[in-house]
Amino acid sequence: MPWYFYLALKQLFPTGRRFPFFTFISIVGVALGVALLVVSTSVMGGFGHEIRRMVVETQGEVQVRANGFIDDPAGLQQRIAKVPGVVATTAFAEGVVMLESERRPAFPGIQGIDLNTVTKVVPLDRYVRVGSLEDLDDDSIILSATLAHNIGARLGGKVEVYSPLLLERLKNDEVLLPRELTVVGIFEVGHQQLDSSTVIVTLRLMQDLYGLQHGVHGINVKIADGLDADEMARRINAALPPESGAVARSWIDTNQDFLFVLSLEKNMIFFLLTFIIIVAAFSVTSSLLISVVRKTREIGLLGALGGKPRQVAACFCMQGLLIGCGGTLLGLALGLTTLFFRNDIIRGFTELTGSQEVLVRFYQFSQLPAYTSRSDLTLIVVCAIVISTLAGLLPAWRAARLKPVEALRSE
Structure with missing residues (x-):
């Protein structure tokens, strides 16, 4: 294990002491941001996933309609059935x-x-x-x-x-x-x-x-499973006779406006809640800067013993990385646990406020849907760890600029 990585661990988790307050606050700040991102993106993704499930399971992936009504449905079905897929x-x-x-x-x-x-x-x-x-x-x-x-x-x-x-x-x-x-x-x-x-x-x-x-x-x-609904709609339209006046539309095309609104809301919520992690990162930066000032002589001693500036800088970047990893893991656990009990939480809140009927009337779902995609989780994890690591750059740069002689002279 490199010495700067070992030193970063020791500074975050000193031996023989209780869990350091700075480490606890920093990890909890990142964890809360990650948990909120997981819950919000999963719930918004759940609405879209639930709409897709209900549309597909009640109408199919593609729907063929005419301006009026279709006179010869059997003949049209035979043509559609010949389309590959x-x-x-x-x-x-x-x-x-x-x-x-x-x-x-x-x-x-x-x-x-x-x-x-x-x-x-x-x-x-x-x-x-x-x-x-x-x-x-x-x-x-x-x-x-x-x-x-x-x-x-x-x-x-x-x-x-x-x-x-x-x-x-x-x-x-x-x-x-x-x-x-x-x-x-x-x-x-x-x-x-x-x-x-x-x-x-x-x-x-x-x-x-x-x-x-x-x-x-x-x-x-x-x-067939795995095929793109929009592409299949185009294939079916190519097979339909023009005189029938029938047009095939995918479930995505039919619900395009609603799905766009859901996607926009989901992206805006993700963007806004990311600032919680950024605020937590600023607290990590300020705490590490204080640590650099307090340990100026120790940093000078590391340089005098042969430590290179980039290794000293890596020590503080590693602290930001470790805080990011710890906060992300805790946030994922907290967010997924909240999602698991989401309906119990909503039920308790609506019973307390007497708003059960309002929730059903406006959101149209008897239970709060949730769908956590791997891409969303990956994006959340990467953002949290990268932002936390970047939070250690300014303290790392400050520590790397310290000259050993001047640092050892510091009072």
Whole structure:
């Protein structure tokens, strides 16, 4: 072990003494900055990751839509299936209906799915908490959890569905009775908006409710793992016939504005919280400068014994490096522990302030999401260690400039 590295360890952790106050404060300052960066970037990354999961698992990686509706979905699906990288496709139709149960009305979004192909593209059966997707037919419906609770619907109960087609018939003095459907399932995705305003029916029933005949509103596409969604959307667009008017868009393109806002917020938070580490680095610099002034004679003695200026400087740079490494490890442990108990912390805070409903209403998630990527952790670790090491440069430069003779004369 080089002597300057050994001396740096001895100055930070003197033998036979309690844990030095300077070392403790310096490490804790860096640790708090690292912990805040880990928590903030993970939570912001969690929102983006959760949005991606829900979009992909409810719509697929790529979605094909037309300006109106697609007249020949089967022919279009055959063309899309021939594109290399496409795993499966499923047609869908969607809209808005009025739902009534026990005289409680609601106006949810409705989606008609093809039971033969839907599970090959999106794992809807995974989110059915009560009942089963297999029980769905043309005379039944699956409700989202919060919606079912709000209108008092339960498994096996009846709900009445009023579609816009009913209003169109009334304008022509025609009578069209609402459809009475049996609730065969209740699903929960974990996103407040989806769980409070969505119902699922068969594609045939949806076509009847909206008078689409054999048409659909779009086609969801599942692609092979590891492929880029934007590139696959371009390939699919090249295979689509121009006369169909259909356009393929990736989930990234569809949610581009929202994802940009999340990325901007994440980067701004990272930039602002980095200043906490910089402030901690200034305290390290000031403490090491005081150490240089107090130990001027010892530094002169090192030079008189043959120590080179760069070795004396390395001693103080090593102290900054060691503080950075120690603070980073402690900060990672603190940040990851906070993330592990994040929902318990949020639950306790909201119960204390009575803001549970506000959190759900504005952030749309029943639990606080978190996703820690390796690139974010690597960037945080590198920034913390580099900034802490740089904090030792000024004291190191000051110590290296001391001449042994003048330093030994210092009082």
